[in-house]
Amino acid sequence: MCANQLRNKPVTVFIVDDDDVDVIGIERALKKLKIANPTIRAKDGIEALEMLRNKLIPHPFIVLLDINMPRMGGIDFLTTIRADPELSKLIVFMLTTSSADQDKVSAYEKNVAGYMVKKQVGESFLNIVDMLDHYWRVVELPSYD
Numbered sequence: 068m069c070a071n072q073l074r075n076k077p078v079t080v081f082i083v084d085d086d087d088v089d090v091i092g093i094e095r096a097l098k099k100l101k102i103a104n105p106t107i108r109a110k111d112g113i114e115a116l117e118m119l120r121n122k123l124i125p126h127p128f129i130v131l132l133d134i135n136m137p138r139m140g141g142i143d144f145l146t147t148i149r150a151d152p153e154l155s156k157l158i159v160f161m162l163t164t165s166s167a168d169q170d171k172v173s174a175y176e177k178n179v180a181g182y183m184v185k186k187q188v189g190e191s192f193l194n195i196v197d198m199l200d201h202y203w204r205v206v207e208l209p210s211y212d
Contacts, residue, residue: 079128080199082108083115083144084162085136089185093131093162096196112139116147119154129180129199130159134170142170145177162195 080097084090090108097104107124109115116139118124134141141161148154161174161182171182180202183195 077104079125080104080106081115081118081124081128081130082106083110083112083130083136083141084108084133085110086133089133092185093196100197102196111136112141112144112147114138115144119148119157128158129202130157131162131199132159132179134161134163134165134174142173142177145174145179149177160199 080093082090082093084093094106097106105125107118107128109118115130132141132144139147141163145159148157148159159179161170161179162185163170163183164185166184174182185195
């Protein structure tokens with residue numbers, strides 16, 4: 068796929084989060100800001116890995132990752148993908164309720180693109196989604212096809 072075709076392709080938002088309310092909040096914020104990018108969801112790191120390894124997420128995409136999830140949490144998911152040559156370069160943003168410094172340090176040590184705390188669904192949450200919209204419109208995402 069050439070750069071122009073990739074640039075015109077919508078960026079898929081791959082949400083890895085077990086909290087239904089948070090996922091609904093993300094989808095509502097996207098809709099409220101008139102952002103029509105497709106979304107795909109996994110409920111934990113294990114499901115996300117299966118989807119990624121089976122190439123079920125269309126490129127280009129970014130990952131919005133929660134930290135606290137059953138089976139495999141966000142930090143373990145990051146550790147796994149960063150050790151996998153096929154997945155190591157994924158663009159991952161932490162979007163979590165945890166404001167613990169140790170979680171921030173652990174995430175940035177694993178090369179997250181950003182760490183954002185979901186304080187509440189409201190204006191600050193809309194600002195996070197708006198920032199992500201600007202990010203994928205400006206930043207050149209690679210083609211992994």
